[in-house]
Amino acid sequence: ELSLVADLGEGNDSGRNEEGFHQWTWFGYTEAMILYILALGSPTHPVDDGAWEHFNERYLWATHYGQEHLNFMPLFGHQYSHVWIDFKGIQDGYMRKKGIDYFENSRRATYVHRTYAIENPNKWNDYSDTIWGMTACDGPKDTIFVVNGIKRDFRSYSARGTGADEHLDDGTIAPTAAGGSVPFAPEIAVPALKAMRMKYGDKLWTKYGFLDAFNPTYITxxxxxxxFDHDYLGIDQGPIALMIENYRSGLIWKVMKKNPYIINGLRRAGFTGGWLDPASKN
Structure with a gap:
């Protein structure tokens, strides 16, 4: 068996591209959930027992904007693994102790982002109960200048968000943040998508749907x-379409529930209950 490099924050290089290893690291609660589940469920090169528990070691459980939950600053970390795996009703050892599941955790994180936009502590333009959502996305530019008498620090592509331990907000909103949360909180995510399309029209919604991001405060x-961005990013467009379909029909979740490697990985990670129960027909 192989040992998964679970403590990727310990100075290890992780990932390859055409130029070799890059320096980014992943540890604690992140979008890497599905990586561990696949690695645990591999029929040929499974990682050792305990990899999932090691992944849990750096989790941050805290109350932020009125929601007690497992924190991760950008919303994509609460969405990407959920695109493929239905975590509703199943729990690992960590979540059994907390009394919720990862689906509920993502619902709470979604509400954090909306509440943050309503309170709008940095007074960015247009933030409201329907214009909200921060995640990794394009941004206007790495620059600092004064808007309406306030010095503003803007970013280009960045992982934006709000959490109990870290925070990055430059007034940039990405429709995929709300779109990727449709199954968790349709009562707030769907109105947000509709409001963005209605308010900004063809500046934000064009041939292939929503452009990647926009920043109403970046006035020059x-x-x-x-x-308003000119690009579509597949990693952001995909979760919008896939999570809307999961909300409508559960299509992707239903397919993945038939995958023996996913099932084995979840069980090796200690997940039980819900559709993983042998008696369940879900």
Missing amino acids: PSTPDGW
């Missing part, structure tokens, strides 16, 4: 109405 002579 060339962007008098704020900044």
